[in-house]
Amino acid sequence: MAENKPQEASGGAAPREHFASRLGFILISAGCAIGLGNVWRFPYITGEYGGAAFVLLYLIFLVILGLPVMVMEFAVGRASQRSAAGAFDKLQPSGKWHWFGWWGYIGCMILMMFYTTVCGWMLAYVPQMASGMFDGADAAFAGEAFNGMLADPVALIGWMIVAVVIGFLVCSLGLQKGVERITKVMMATLFVVMLALCIRAVTLPGAAEGIAFYLVPDFSRLFANGWSTFGEAVYAAMGQAFFSLSLGIAAMEIFGSRIGRERSLTGEAISVTALNTVVAILAGLIIFPACFAYGVSPDQGPSLVFVTLPVVFGQMPLGNVWGCLFFVFMAFASLSTVIAVFENLVSWSMDKWGMMRSRAVIFNGILVLVLSLPCALGFNVLSGVAIPAIGDIQSIEDFIVSNNMLPMGSLLFVLFCTTRRGWGWEKFLAEADAGEGVAFPRWTRLWLKYGIPAMILVIFVLGYAPKVSVWLGLA
Secondary structure, three states: OOOOOOOOOHHHOOOOOOOOOHHHHHHHHHHHHOOHHHHHHHHHHHHHOOOHHHHHHHHHHHHHHHHHHHHHHHHHHHHHOOOHHHHHHHHOOOOOOHHHHHHHHHHHHHHHHHHHHHHHHHHHHHHHHHOOOOOOOOHHHHHHHHHHHHOOHHHHHHHHHHHHHHHHHHHHOOHHHHHHHHHHHHHHHHHHHHHHHHHHHHOOOOHHHHHHHHHOOOHHHHHOOOHHHHHHHHHHHHHHHHHHHOOOOOOOHHHHOOOOOOEOHHHHHHHHHHHHHHHHHHHHHHHHHHHHHOOOOOOOOOHHHHHHHHHHHHHOOOHHHHHHHHHHHHHHHHHHHHHHHHHHHHHHHHHHHOOOHHHHHHHHHHHHHHHHHHHHHOOOOOOOOOEOOOEOHHHHHHHHHHHHHHHHHHHHHHHHHHOOOOOOHHHHHHHHHOOEOOOOOHHHHHHHHHHHHHHHHHHHHHHHHHHHHHHOOOO
């Protein structure tokens, strides 16, 4: 495919920097989506809700919810050739949607306020696993090691700073020379490491039971406690579809603004979603066979990666090598998201305030560092700060983004692209279908206009219902 040529910005401004290749666009868009949602959140939620049957639910919601919203974000970006800072001003000049431009910046900033700390955990565990400190360790030792790290504010802030500095250094090099070039290398390395880990995991003695748990649906697991379990699983699958694709905070919209019109956007969204899903599935093929091979329960929740898996690797021959490779993979997955979201913040600032890239990097780098401190301190110095039914500072920030801004932002993108008060259905279709490739199915309009909003509202209500019951003293 020919390179994407920069297009002239409106008003005689400098040409907008575009990706050097289609592969760069797909890998960076996928890199933004591929992160902790795939390799940390997806496996432990799958374990909690019974394995393969939940995976099937997740894939259904990915197609009927996630994929259409991704196409819409790409379309808004490509049609406007601007980040969220200016896209809605250009596509809907009446001013009714201009406020929505701030949604993406605020959402990306809050996401980074806790994501950089968790990314730091992944970086911290690379040298720990390589040192062999978990060789022969039991769950008590692994738990103490993780809790010890969380209790050390200096260590958490230090590793958080490393994650922030890496992300903004890459962005400072520019879109093509920094973000695109380095993300390509990271993603290629990530896939090589994943495949090596998968081969090792599925060839462990006793791994077959874990593979069956993960890939053979058993719908009785979804009804283990009646319809309540099924309802929880449906809610979790719908929420995961948005979380794993980073939809609703214009994180994908910015990448749409940096591509040409050679290819249809539905085909591009399918490629990004497929790549994202492959990583999530492969992550499960690493984790579940290993857990079953060593008799470890796969439904350990968020501690699965930091407590359960170090014990598993500690029992393997050359476990320090495989464990180190696993956390290199985790670190690259999380850093790919950090770099992509930082690029969103930098591009937004350049579009909104006319900043040079270097100034936008410094401004946002300092802002992210300062705003990330409460999360890093929330496990130690500020551990007493919590909200009932939500949790500590990291959980509060995650709740704001995952349970509020992602579903509500996705709803607003759908309304903007399907209603006359927004951009409008025909204009959206024309942009989505421009270029070679898969056309967006016109017959889905009613589903998009009514079905997706209804389902997003269900996600929103289900997310709040148990928390409200706690707040009202009903639970």
